[in-house]
Amino acid sequence: MSKTIKVDEVWFSYSPGQPVLRGVTITFTPGVTAIIGENGAGKTTLMKLLNGLLTPSKGSVLVGELDTREHLTSQLAKYVGIVFQNPDDQIFKSKVIDEVMFGPLNIGMSLEEAHRRAKAAMAELQITGIEEENPYDLSYPVRKRIAIASILAMNTEVVIFDEPTIGQDIAGVRLLGKIVTKLGAEGKTVISIVHDMNFAGQFFQRIISMAEGQVVADGKPEEVFRDWGGLKRAHVSPPSLVQLADALELKQTPLTEEQFIKYYCQERLPKRNR
């Protein structure tokens, strides 16, 4: 039950009279969901409503059965973990292992369990061997992985990422895709704000696009990325492969290279055995 977050007719304004979210209703369930849309659409605001950092002006947000208006973020942190964009906004310990264990210890894990989970998370992020190092002696991309590990180690039912692929090289993006897929396979509710449409199309089962504080589209990538009207409203372009498929007038919607090759050969090269 705590894996579901119900956002019900939520309105939110930072300053009175200027709503940033205007009647958003979404139910987040186990699986991998991407939130897309241009800057200013309300994505980050929505994200902060999911763990109680912000509470709705109207409507409600329920984490499982807990109303975010009645619980502190530090209490909800047991169920909802957020990886913020800038690792330097959170790293303060002088040893990597202490940093990764900070979250788990705060939410009540024993020292032994916190240590175990921290090591496992670091292994997943491929940053083993640096436990005793000072995070600020390491490069920025490594600090980003430390930040992600520190949230994964908390083993929350819901994991939220704020644009995780920024500044990552190809290896980093691939690793993130793997992690996101694995978390989804474990039955967790994974939500990510994504600007890299190729990443969104490849690794996510559900795409929610937002514009001007409202949900414009909510469905499978194959549907959302071919809904030209919706894409235009959200000011986003579809992934490169979908753009290529559009240009070649393919009927099916490829989200991965394998799919593109398959569909293309089926529709354009029927004579060939592939």
Added chain:
Amino acid sequence: MQQLSLYIEKETFIHQKVDPITKLTYFIAVTIMAFLMPVLAGAIILFLLQLLLLLWARELRRAGKLMLGILIVLISLFIIQGMFHPDNQVLLWQLGPLRFYQEGLMVATTITLRMLNMISAGALLILTTSPNHLMEACERRGMSPKLGYIITSIFQMIPIMLRNAAVIQQAQESRGMNVKGNLWRRFQALIPLIVPLILSSLYSIRERAIALEVRAFSAKGKKSFLHEEKILPAMYLIRLFIICSLAGVTIWRVCT
């Protein structure tokens, strides 16, 4: 995002036509005069004149708020000096066991007027002048541009640091750190807030230092200015008047 300064642009003579150096001269001169003034009546008249100027600049209310800020200091000054000054002899007022003497109250009044005069003059300068404008005027007259840069950049940087601090708090709360609660808990919550703030500020300062180098911050030679400095001829008269007043008060003080 606004700069952190008290300056608000308004359509008054003092805001628009009086140049920063004249206002700076005014502030320095008035402060010195307030300390040199030999008689209380003089300090009072000076203060009233300042209030008139502030009224003309439509900044009386905001300046009043600044003066209100030291109200507690002034009240305690009156109480302490009025009751315990060593020269106290003549009893002016008695409230139960509390005795207030004339000599002490006079001293408190003198100090109060000095402070009020200084704050009023400072208010006139700060509320009607943009920090950039003031720094530029000083740089034209020989102040190091690097010093000018440091001062004006503080005004931009503080709001940014505050915003950053809020983001850091949100990130740490999301990791289960409790920022509300008793004093000890709040104290414990300081390190996870301050360390990232300082480190990320240092990091951004370093990046900015590079950006400054790229924009020839270290270049040798004289700096030029995009804006033209236009000083009305009347300003020189005003400055002369201010300096003569200062000279007058100084002579008065020396002679008494």
Added chain:
Amino acid sequence: MIQIERLTYYYPHQEEPALKELTFTVQQGESVGIIGLNGAGKSTLCYAIMGLVPHFYHGTISGDLWVNGINVPDASLGEVSQHVGLVFQNPLHQLSGSKATVKDEIAFGLENLGMPREKMLERIEWVSELLGIASLLHRNPFSLSGGQMQRVAIASVLAMKPQVIVMDEPTSQLDPAGTAEVFAAIEALRKEGITTVIVEHKIEWLAEHCNRIAILADGELKAIDLPGKVFAQPDLHEWGVEPPVYTRVYQKIAAENHSSGVPTTLKDTVERLKAYEQNNQG
């Protein structure tokens, strides 16, 4: 024009060089994209062209780096900054932080150079037209969007009329709209004949906007050539680099000899695939 010969650089206290014997030339007006894994030396190369390495970061440098006849490692930073400009990732960190309007911000570098007022005004008008920020001149730079801020950063650097502008992941922190704005600005720079060196992870964009692509791995230059040739190389994977997704699917569909070059942009790929269809059905 940038001439680099056997450039080798060690950060202070490091045993492994960050740059190893780099040798290549960039012609005036050319646009070169640099790709590679994080840690490959891309940023270090940017700093070297700018002279920050060795002046700001210290360390040991050997080999030659000439920009328009200036020996960069030997010249002072003040001198180099009149010929080379640098734009980097975080728009916020590039604003001087001491100016209240975009117009003043652009003038900052010009004031430092002691330029006469008239000339400053001309330059400001020129860059704001070129980069489409004329409507932003009276705004507070800190109130702009990421894409707008980066354009102002580019304008501020461009106003000093360097012959070379180096960009280290300029769109990393921007949304797609901001990315498009920055690459439009890059096109404007190309039209003006300014040499641009751009480090990016967004290979599709680089393939579209650069004359040549250079690959760095472990501090070494592995390849530098036209996008169509560079991305046809078989060793890309070893160097931690992948061709644009368009290229990848084309290579797998049209499994032919690619030594003459592969398509790297959407438009080229569509054309080549259509041609391939013709050849296979006719």
